Amino acid sequence: MDLQRKLAILADAAKYDASCASSGSQPRDSLGGRGIGSTEGAGICHSFAPDGRCISLLKVLLTNHCQYDCLYCVNRASSNVPRARFRVDEVVQLTLDFYRRNCIEGLFLSSGIVKSPDHTMEQVVEVARTLREDHDFRGYIHLKTIPDASDELIARAGRYADRLSINVEMPTTEGLQALAPEKDESAIRRSMARLRLRIDDTREEARRVVPIRALPGAAPAAAKPPPFAPAGQSTQMIVGADATDDRQILASSATLYGAYKLKRVYYSAFSPIPDAARALPLVAPPLMREHRLYQADWLMRFYGFGHQEIVAEPDGLLRLDVDPKLAWALAHADRFPVDLNHAPREMLLRVPGLGVKAVERLLQARRVRRVRADDLRRLHVPARKVLPFVVADGHRPSRGAPMPSPAPQRPAQASLF
Amino acid sequence: MHVRLDDPVDLDAFRRHARQLLAAGVPPDRVEWNAAQAAGDAADLFGAASDAAPPAALASAAQHQPVPAWFVELCGDVILHRDSQRFALLYRLLWRLSHEPALRHDPLDADLMQARQMAKAVHRDIHKMRAFVRFTRVQGDDGLERHVAWFEPEHRIVEANAPFFSRRFAQMRWAILTPERCVEWNGQALAFQGGADRREKPPPDAGEQLWLTYYEHIFNPARLKLAMMRREMPRRYWHNLPEAALIQPLAEAAAARSQSMIEAPPTAPRRIRAPVALHLRPAAGVAPASLGELRAAAHACRDCPIGALATQAVCGEGPLGATHMLVGEQPGDQEDLAGRPFVGPAGQLLDRAMAQLGWARDAVYLANAVKHFKYELRGKRRIHKTAGQREAEACAHWLDSEISLVRPQGLVALGATAARTLLGRPVAVQTERGAWLHERGDGRPVFVTLHPSALLRLPYPEQGEAFGRWLADLALARGTLSAAIAA
Ligand code: SF4
Numbered sequence: 001m002d003l004q005r006k007l008a009i010l011a012d013a014a015k016y017d018a019s020c021a022s023s024g025s026q027p028r029d030s031l032g033g034r035g036i037g038s039t040e041g042a043g044i045c046h047s048f049a050p051d052g053r054c055i056s057l058l059k060v061l062l063t064n065h066c067q068y069d070c071l072y073c074v075n076r077a078s079s080n081v082p083r084a085r086f087r088v089d090e091v092v093q094l095t096l097d098f099y100r101r102n103c104i105e106g107l108f109l110s111s112g113i114v115k116s117p118d119h120t121m122e123q124v125v126e127v128a129r130t131l132r133e134d135h136d137f138r139g140y141i142h143l144k145t146i147p148d149a150s151d152e153l154i155a156r157a158g159r160y161a162d163r164l165s166i167n168v169e170m171p172t173t174e175g176l177q178a179l180a181p182e183k184d185e186s187a188i189r190r191s192m193a194r195l196r197l198r199i200d201d202t203r204e205e206a207r208r209v210v211p212i213r214a215l216p217g218a219a220p221a222a223a224k225p226p227p228f229a230p231a232g233q234s235t236q237m238i239v240g241a242d243a244t245d246d247r248q249i250l251a252s253s254a255t256l257y258g259a260y261k262l263k264r265v266y267y268s269a270f271s272p273i274p275d276a277a278r279a280l281p282l283v284a285p286p287l288m289r290e291h292r293l294y295q296a297d298w299l300m301r302f303y304g305f306g307h308q309e310i311v312a313e314p315d316g317l318l319r320l321d322v323d324p325k326l327a328w329a330l331a332h333a334d335r336f337p338v339d340l341n342h343a344p345r346e347m348l349l350r351v352p353g354l355g356v357k358a359v360e361r362l363l364q365a366r367r368v369r370r371v372r373a374d375d376l377r378r379l380h381v382p383a384r385k386v387l388p389f390v391v392a393d394g395h396r397p398s399r400g401a402p403m404p405s406p407a408p409q410r411p412a413q414a415s416l417f
Numbered sequence: 418m419h420v421r422l423d424d425p426v427d428l429d430a431f432r433r434h435a436r437q438l439l440a441a442g443v444p445p446d447r448v449e450w451n452a453a454q455a456a457g458d459a460a461d462l463f464g465a466a467s468d469a470a471p472p473a474a475l476a477s478a479a480q481h482q483p484v485p486a487w488f489v490e491l492c493g494d495v496i497l498h499r500d501s502q503r504f505a506l507l508y509r510l511l512w513r514l515s516h517e518p519a520l521r522h523d524p525l526d527a528d529l530m531q532a533r534q535m536a537k538a539v540h541r542d543i544h545k546m547r548a549f550v551r552f553t554r555v556q557g558d559d560g561l562e563r564h565v566a567w568f569e570p571e572h573r574i575v576e577a578n579a580p581f582f583s584r585r586f587a588q589m590r591w592a593i594l595t596p597e598r599c600v601e602w603n604g605q606a607l608a609f610q611g612g613a614d615r616r617e618k619p620p621p622d623a624g625e626q627l628w629l630t631y632y633e634h635i636f637n638p639a640r641l642k643l644a645m646m647r648r649e650m651p652r653r654y655w656h657n658l659p660e661a662a663l664i665q666p667l668a669e670a671a672a673a674r675s676q677s678m679i680e681a682p683p684t685a686p687r688r689i690r691a692p693v694a695l696h697l698r699p700a701a702g703v704a705p706a707s708l709g710e711l712r713a714a715a716h717a718c719r720d721c722p723i724g725a726l727a728t729q730a731v732c733g734e735g736p737l738g739a740t741h742m743l744v745g746e747q748p749g750d751q752e753d754l755a756g757r758p759f760v761g762p763a764g765q766l767l768d769r770a771m772a773q774l775g776w777a778r779d780a781v782y783l784a785n786a787v788k789h790f791k792y793e794l795r796g797k798r799r800i801h802k803t804a805g806q807r808e809a810e811a812c813a814h815w816l817d818s819e820i821s822l823v824r825p826q827g828l829v830a831l832g833a834t835a836a837r838t839l840l841g842r843p844v845a846v847q848t849e850r851g852a853w854l855h856e857r858g859d860g861r862p863v864f865v866t867l868h869p870s871a872l873l874r875l876p877y878p879e880q881g882e883a884f885g886r887w888l889a890d891l892a893l894a895r896g897t898l899s900a901a902i903a904a
Contacts, residue, residue, distance in 0.1 A: 003627065004626065004627065004630050007627060007630050007631055007634070008630050008633070008634045009634075011630075011631050011634035011635045012634045012635075014635070015634070015635045015636070015637050016637070029584035029585065029587065030584065030585065030586070030587035030588060031583070031584055031587045032587070033587060033588065034588060035588055036585065036586050036587065036588055036589055037585065038581075038584050038585040040581075040584075044544070044547050044548045045548060045649065046548050046549070047548075047549075047632065047650065047658065047660055048645075048646045048649050048650040049632065049635055049636040049637075049646070050636055050641055050642070050643055050646055050664050050667050050668045050671065051636055051637050051638075051640035051641055051642050051646075052640070052642030052643070052644075052645030052646045052649075053637075053640070053642075054649065055632070055635060058631065059635060060631075080684050094627065097624055097627065098627075098628060098631070100552060100554075100564060100586070100589060101551055101552050101553070101564075101624075101625075101628060102550050102551060102552050102566070102586075103551065103628055173725065186716055186717070186728075186729060189728045189729065190728060190729050190756065192728075193728045193729070193753070193754040193755070193756075194754075196754060197754050197755060254794055255726060255794065257797050258794045258796075258797050258798060258799050259728060259753075259754075259799060261797070269640075271637060271639045271640060272639045272675055272678040272679050273678065274678055274681070275681070275684055276678070276681075283679070284639060284675070284679075285639055285640060287640060287642070304796075306794075306796075307794075361524045361525065364522070364524050365522075365523060365524050365525050367522065368519055368522040368523055369519070369523065371525075375525045378525050378527060378530045379525065
């Protein structure tokens with residue numbers, strides 16, 4: 001099979017994974033090295049697919065042969081999709097070629113499980129090793145790890161990769177048991193714990209090394225311990241393939257963030273796949289629900305919201321018509337209006353339309369003077385959204401101001417059940 | 418006053434002029450700034466020679482005016498903006514910063530906001546250039562391979578952005594051509610030249626088809642979202658992105674493709690391999706025959722609500738037939754992650770105590786009364802919560818199994834939860850500590866003392882003394898076991 005065809009099949013097979021970030025690794029570049037590549041903190045989206053999703057990494061599967069039969073997955077053993085398998089050097093050459101064109105930040109490699117978890121993991125690690133050691137590639141590498149792979153392989157993966165991830169796949173244990181009976185949820189958790197311990201240990205060690213001055217006058221340098229997944233770990237869960245509600249999904253995420261210090265939880269709206277399993281009726285993916293989950297996730301990570309307080313609706317689902325912050329404000333009308341000149345940061349962060357940066361600016365400004373309503377315009381925040389919830393000099397929301405209506409009848413959401 | 422700058426992005430020249438004007442007390446509305454369209458473009462478009470430098474009298478009056486460091490940085494960004502009013506704006510800001518002390522603390526000032534917006538636009542352009550430059554491989558006349566790109570930036574960012582590409586593509590010979598400025602990297606140094614013509618854009622090379630194949634297949638037709646795409650990848654960049662030619666055909670076919678997936682009749686599933694053995698749940702109610710079986714069974718246990726949230730069950734460790742089994746309360750955060758008992762702060766305190774007594778850790782069997790970690794999420798941290806009585810009772814049979822497998826001669830209960838589980842009644846640790854008690858049906862004596870985490874919770878001044886007493890307890894438990902068994 002020629003490379004074009006393999007690439008087509010194995011990119012097709014990888015497009016359902018939502019992870020894309022290429023940020024947060026240790027800064028490095030290729031000056032003085034033998035190869036190419038750099039990472040400078042923030043990742044770069046080099047292109048966008050017509051589905052609006054960013055392309056920053058070459059995202060492919062090493063092979064889409066898989067011996068597991070997870071119902072939601074296009075690569076499951078019982079699916080009739082065409083199969084292909086890359087050789088290690090083919091993925092390496094593709095990565096280098098796309099990188100030289102400046103089309104990508106690096107590689108995101110995943111694989112169907114063939115023969116055994118260790119056999120599969122070994123191939124995945126070998127691609128990363130070749131890139132790093134044979135080609136001195138200093139771009140970003142994200143490897144999907146196989147939960148049951150041996151400790152030694154995971155340690156090697158972490159040495160070459162910037163980020164490691166293990167997908168939890170379904171938000172609940174029951175969901176996983178129902179749709180992916182061959183996957184072991186507690187093995188997934190144990191692997192995440194194992195990654196977290198290694199990441200923590202490596203950071204701790206790096207902090208402990210004492211810089212030594214080699215020559216008089218030279219800057220003290222320290223032999224750094226070998227890195228282990230410096231950009232941390234992430235995971236993905238599929239949304240909408242079972243009946244789990246948003247409240248449960250956010251609780252799962254909060255647990256994952258708290259227990260394993262994940263950098264990101266990605267939500268992937270379950271999407272029609274070619275040759276779908278009979279057990280999963282197909283509908284258009286719940287894209288708006290996925291979007292609201294990302295917004296809610298953001299509230300937990302940057303705005304100090306607890307996972308229990310985000311979903312107010314009795315049915316446990318996020319409102320689709322307004323964003324979760326606005327929904328929270330509407331459900332807690334007694335906490336508003338908030339005085340822009342006096343409210344503490346935590347409360348300013350809860351005002352719909354005010355972002356973290358805008359809040360910082362407001363706090364800074366009010367140290368030297370009073371904040372007026374027209375300051376909001378210059379802050380580039382959506383004043384119409386903010387004004388009903390705040391008091392500032394020259395502004396007080398009128399009673400019964402036009403606020404978005406409280407929760408409407410739930411629209412007929414694309415639901416599988 | 419008319420100031421002319423020969424280079425549109427020369428920050429130093431602007432600073433020199435501005436400093437002199439400020440020192441001479443020339444207010445912003447009296448200065449008119451002009452700049453060449455591109456560096457080296459010195460031919461004066463305005464005919465008459467301009468007073469490129471202020472009069473000598475002004476220059477000599479120049480004094481250093483301290484401005485905040487962030488302002489200098491802001492100037493560096495804003496000067497790259499294409500807006501012809503940028504110098505006037507920056508000088509006005511400089512003037513106001515030195516005349517209005519409050520300004521530097523007001524992030525909402527209109528001039529400052531405008532400058533920040535311009536800096537932001539420049540940053541965005543820099544970022545988009547990093548993203549959307551596409552190199553094509555060309556064979557040079559000298560036989561050397563080069564990677565060449567054609568790009569049309571919005572602002573004058575080529576010089577500022579070039580070092581990024583040299584850091585990234587250090588071992589590649591490359592050039593980026595733009596209408597105003599071109600830059601070339603020969604593997605050692607950057608060289609800049611005037612602008613190029615669009616016709617110099619290199620033709621596609623043979624390898625480009627792979628990239629197009631990838632682009633076409635990473636797109637999921639069931640998720641078409643063109644508006645989102647356009648926001649991140651505005652149309653103005655499309656004509657220089659090879660993959661952009663695919664957008665329209667992909668978008669047009671998307672609805673039909675996803676509809677046909679939905680409507681496709683299910684095909685007969687095929688099996689390419691035998692199903693993988695499932696992860697079996699150990700049968701309920703059967704006593705495990707080995708520590709390995711015990712571990713596997715406890716992992717799967719959901720007899721109380723704690724099990725579902727923890728990472729794994731943490732069973733004990735140590736030799737079969739150890740004389741002493743030390744029993745703690747339940748695993749904590751670190752134990753939960755590592756799957757081993759007594760590895761967190763309390764475990765380290767226990768290690769210290771045992772080391773002082775010359776008691777090897779692997780001579781005893783260390784276990785917990787409750788096998789899963791119970792916690793409460795607070796923000797992004799898991800805070801330990803003591804297991805309730807019901808949970809401890811539900812869990813007790815695992816410890817019983819462990820005891821019958823390990824067959825220790827005596828049991829040391831660390832803390833109230835362990836004591837209650839082992840003795841089957843509430844225990845006041847402070848009053849009953851320090852002696853072997855004989856109350857268990859299986860005849861094994863139980864020695865009660867504190868849990869190490871109780872010591873960690875004490876205020877610092879009391880810790881030393883409490884540790885001494887605890888050490889004495891442990892020493893007693895170790896030394897008097899044979900007497901206790903005889904009793
Ligand atoms: S704590 Fe004990 S009883 Fe509760 S689930 Fe875990 S092993 Fe079972």
